[in-house]
Amino acid sequence: MIKIAVDAMGGDYAPKEQVEGAVLAIRMIDDIEITLYGDEVEIRKYLKSDERITIVQSEGVIGMGEKDPIYAIRNNRKSSMALALSSVKTGDNDAVVSSGATQALIAGAHILIGRMKPMKRTAIAPLIPNVKGTNTIILDAGGNIDIKPEFMVQQAYFAKVYAQEVLKIVDPKIGLLNIGSEPGKGRELDKEVSILFEQNKNINFIGNVEPKEIMDPPCDIIISDGFTMNIAMKTIEGTAKGLGKMLKQELKKGFFGKIGMLLSARNLRNFKHRLAPEDIGGAMIYGLKGVVVKAQGSSHNIGFYNGIRQAAIIVREDVLKKVKTIIESDVL
């Protein structure tokens, strides 16, 4: 049995969507057991059966709008997030899924689980939808503002193993996010990383990827430092939001427009769905001693279920061990 710790209190709609997501996961996936960390009374409201589900009472919650999330997780060791993370450290569980505040989760994971030995930096790798209808791995969406080229090689290895084992992609292709497609573009970091990737026979490097290809990329994995990828990720979000508003403003203009919009309502909803982080699942934090999956804060039950499903695959395929092997066999 794969044992999964669920932070039932983290997220915009906790604990309802988290508990429902866990119940869905139990129904859909045979080889998992779930421990829900949170307020038992609240959790019970949404839990009909205890089949393969245990509840562990926590005290306090790391809020989504926490001013200082790192302080919060440090000083709230009995919060649902902290207890869930610790349970992986002690071996009680194999993986954690949380849709709580990202920074608190990263900091908590560092403090309570720790970094995997050979990896020098952690990274967060969300999935984003692409035009082909599949997902692209994007990293580092985390906080590595200053990073050495060698550390990005390790992160590329991790993404490769993840793509192979979890997304079942054969020989995954990796591209470097850059301002031009020609070799030699970008900052010193980009130039150095390009050379390291180029020379590395473990990495199927396709070269630079321009952000204008970000939703229809010629590769399975797009990598950059934490600052740049954060800018790109949040620009996607901002553009999608902005275009959505503008589309609505335009579509409802005029008589035919209004009727057209009514008839298109279902398809417009599907379109929105296709972009919802919901249906894509969570972001894995690379580089820890345990499996930590961050589901979107705005996750509903399906989104949270997808995070659990992902975590189960990561454990089942022994991703961490495979990453360790590839990094350790490497002479950096």
Place this chain on the structure above:
Amino acid sequence: MIKIAVDAMGGDYAPKEQVEGAVLAIRMIDDIEITLYGDEVEIRKYLKSDERITIVQSEGVIGMGEKDPIYAIRNNRKSSMALALSSVKTGDNDAVVSSGATQALIAGAHILIGRMKPMKRTAIAPLIPNVKGTNTIILDAGGNIDIKPEFMVQQAYFAKVYAQEVLKIVDPKIGLLNIGSEPGKGRELDKEVSILFEQNKNINFIGNVEPKEIMDPPCDIIISDGFTMNIAMKTIEGTAKGLGKMLKQELKKGFFGKIGMLLSARNLRNFKHRLAPEDIGGAMIYGLKGVVVKAQGSSHNIGFYNGIRQAAIIVREDVLKKVKTIIESDVL
């Protein structure tokens, strides 16, 4: 009379759209004269009247797909772009408008016109549409990969004067593109720039702007270094393209969907228009001794006309002199 040099041969649809754009500008704007640089025979095909329009024959074109655009402009001094740029240096014209290759235009402007004395770096500042229905100034979309904080202050001054004089915004607000909205976020550069902006009474600094607000920003100007802004700009482009494709894929599904899409066709076209660089106009290159406006390579006549209109306003309002005054009065 304001004298404007038009590079008639640069752009995806040159010279047709450039000449038509120039003709439109002559019809709409009373106080301008235009000199078209290009192939006279080709230009004549689209030119019905010579009213306030002169043609200067050029030799060769800087191609849009030029492998080495900087080499091309250096070694093709009789090209339409080079002649147009030189005409501003000699004083024959007050401004240049070109939709030719961006890199060639920047390099050519440096070589043939030169940098404005007190400005240490040039920058390119396009306009992007926002949810409010106005435009936001974005800079630097150019090539300043490594830039000093003080130079970004100069660029902020330029953007401020541009926003006041050309976009007629009173006391324009400026925000720094960053990965978080709280002070102290980002790289060393961002922290230093924030402090300089904060302390500068000439800059109405509103703090960090997250890219998720990029199409609905709380300010009129968004600034960052050339690498970061390039990533953001191209991510907007990529997201818009990707979402457009996905929207189409979804909208045409099913019977009602198809009818709805037909009825919405006009509004969808308007939506597309609203995003077209066309209707927004050109990007100004800040920091030169002359006025250089880059219209989008894919500009049609309206887009090119908008570039000319912008250039005329910049000259009429004496933007360069006003920028010089504010920079020179400043103790850096």
